[in-house]
Amino acid sequence: MYLGINEAFDLRSNYIIYIIHKSGAKIVGFQLPEGLKKKGFKLAKKVEESTGAEVLIYGDPCFGACDLNRTLIEHVDILFHFGHAGLGDMKLSDKVYFIEARSLVDIGHVVEKAVPELKGQIIGLITTVQHVHKLMEACAIIETRGKTCVIGHGDSRIAYPGQVLGCNFSAARAEKCNEYLYIGSGDFHPLGVALSTKKRVLVADPFSGEVREIDPSKILRQRSAVIAKSLDAEVFGIIVSSKSGQKRLELAFFLKECAKRHGKDAYLILMDLVTPEQLLLFKVDAFVNTACPRLAVDEIGRFQSPMLTPQEFEIVLGEREWDRLVLDEITTEPI
Numbered sequence: 001m002y003l004g005i006n007e008a009f010d011l012r013s014n015y016i017i018y019i020i021h022k023s024g025a026k027i028v029g030f031q032l033p034e035g036l037k038k039k040g041f042k043l044a045k046k047v048e049e050s051t052g053a054e055v056l057i058y059g060d061p062c063f064g065a066c067d068l069n070r071t072l073i074e075h076v077d078i079l080f081h082f083g084h085a086g087l088g089d090m091k092l093s094d095k096v097y098f099i100e101a102r103s104l105v106d107i108g109h110v111v112e113k114a115v116p117e118l119k120g121q122i123i124g125l126i127t128t129v130q131h132v133h134k135l136m137e138a139c140a141i142i143e144t145r146g147k148t149c150v151i152g153h154g155d156s157r158i159a160y161p162g163q164v165l166g167c168n169f170s171a172a173r174a175e176k177c178n179e180y181l182y183i184g185s186g187d188f189h190p191l192g193v194a195l196s197t198k199k200r201v202l203v204a205d206p207f208s209g210e211v212r213e214i215d216p217s218k219i220l221r222q223r224s225a226v227i228a229k230s231l232d233a234e235v236f237g238i239i240v241s242s243k244s245g246q247k248r249l250e251l252a253f254f255l256k257e258c259a260k261r262h263g264k265d266a267y268l269i270l271m272d273l274v275t276p277e278q279l280l281l282f283k284v285d286a287f288v289n290t291a292c293p294r295l296a297v298d299e300i301g302r303f304q305s306p307m308l309t310p311q312e313f314e315i316v317l318g319e320r321e322w323d324r325l326v327l328d329e330i331t332t333e334p335i
């Protein structure tokens, strides 16, 4: 019997109430990712009834800890940001508390199921913040079967050993191993690890109980097609995010300089939420995205012009070899 994905996270309501009582906060903000928004009203009701504080729920989309909302912070005494760990390279305000929404699901059964599928001797364990507290348990299960586990420490952006973000796979690269076991749901993070390390990645999904191997070939074909479509492009729109943890202005300037050196036109476009609709009026041959690295991949085909990652742009300009195609990351390491 598996817990459904919506019932499975600890939102720490008693801790939130304790912090509000202790601080004497009168107005608090909730910033929830899309997957947890539907829980906002129930939680706000409980918190308001227990503390007398007003809760302001932020309605705009929120995709990561990179996206702490400054306006909300200005209007509240405390901001509770749900579903993500803080980013080590970004501290916006002391008012912010991260409620990481740790998973309550058992991982033992799915790790047991994955063990016979592991081919290597040294297994790198990786996951999202939702399951980082379960990695030692997974390690114990695997090591009783005669294998060795390693759990890497990522760069300064990463809060926990073994934790990966959609824009940072440094924890996977930190330790030598033969292959990886990713504990969690979804394909994006394990795909990024597979492309970044060129190693086999097995997914053990504790929500569905499924074990599967990641096949990066489809995404490589898709990304190669986007590059191929952009090879003759003359005019580029370089997107820069105004979100605090996604803003890569220096990279954008650098890419613009590269474009110039190659005789291309490039324009910088600063925006908060990057959507196909907001880009419709910018007539370019291709976009280059320096905002959230997931955008170009998750939203493929939705923009009126191809959207390249910075690394793909380098390939288009001839500054990077095709076989060095990787997913974009926001990391302190060169990729």
Ligand code: SF4
Residues within 6 Å of the ligand: 063, 064, 065, 066, 067, 165, 166, 167, 168, 245, 246, 291, 292, 293, 294, 330
């Ligand atoms: S930049 Fe994108 S992948 Fe990275 S933390 Fe923010 S939302 Fe997640």
